[in-house]
Amino acid sequence: MAVATYLTRVSGFWAAAMLPRGTRARAALEAVPISILMSVIAPSLFLAGPAEFIAGCVAAIAATRLPLIATVAVGVGAVVLLRAGLG
């Protein structure tokens, strides 16, 4: 496990040296972080249930105004309330 994980972490550093330049390539590369972040949480937000989806929306709104720790607190609090309320 450790070797496989480290391999994935380190190979990106090598690959970057061989990537093409250009506007589209740069835009694509810049989009990598946010695409991965969204992909990882998409099932838990949209396929888990109404409580998770609504709590996610609440957290998203909080994220536009509050610092990260507050966003997390709001999200967790919302999901607890919604899970209790929606069964």
Next chain:
Amino acid sequence: MLPAILAAAPFGLLVGALATAKGLSPLEAILMSALVFAGSAQFVALDLWTEPVSWVVIGLTTLLVNFRHVLMGASFAGRLPTTTTGGRGVAAFLMADETWAMAELKARQGGLTVAYYAGLGVTLYLNWILWTGVGAVAGAAIDDPARYGFDFAFTAIFIGLIAGLWRGSDTTWVVAASAAAAVAANVVADGPWFILAGAIAGVAAAALLANGNGGQATEGEP
């Protein structure tokens, strides 16, 4: 950094408790967290853990769940202000989801230093090991994280990070494409493929929208 530390705690505890439930000793559980340092992969692997261990199954699953690291590393390599191979090697090992996301944000704001990355990386690394140890020793004390919403803390952190990385109207399409592709892939196929599908969709959307003017399309044609 504090949100990531606090959010990691329940997961570290859970990894520790799960590991001992599957028959690992506390020392083995800590070792796993110390060597692998990848929560989602550790959860999936523990789920599949059998005695004797199937190296092929565990290794392959790990490669898939952690594949995102290849993309993360590629996007991050240019921003890391250290060029020594050894330095990059250590940086690579410490690159966990939260560390990477926060470092990306800092780099975008123009202030990524080796000290910041090292401090962040090492702190989260030691933190992860610590909580795994506590969880392993405490056993199955936490039986239902869902009751306390702990499982949602991870999602909430990522939502916050996504908001921080937002860059304008094009981002809406990138995020929507990623979400749609990830959801579709997850419905169609089990396993970690949805991460790859969503990432490819988001990157493709960004590439399609880049039209030589940078990310923002101007109103009105010349």
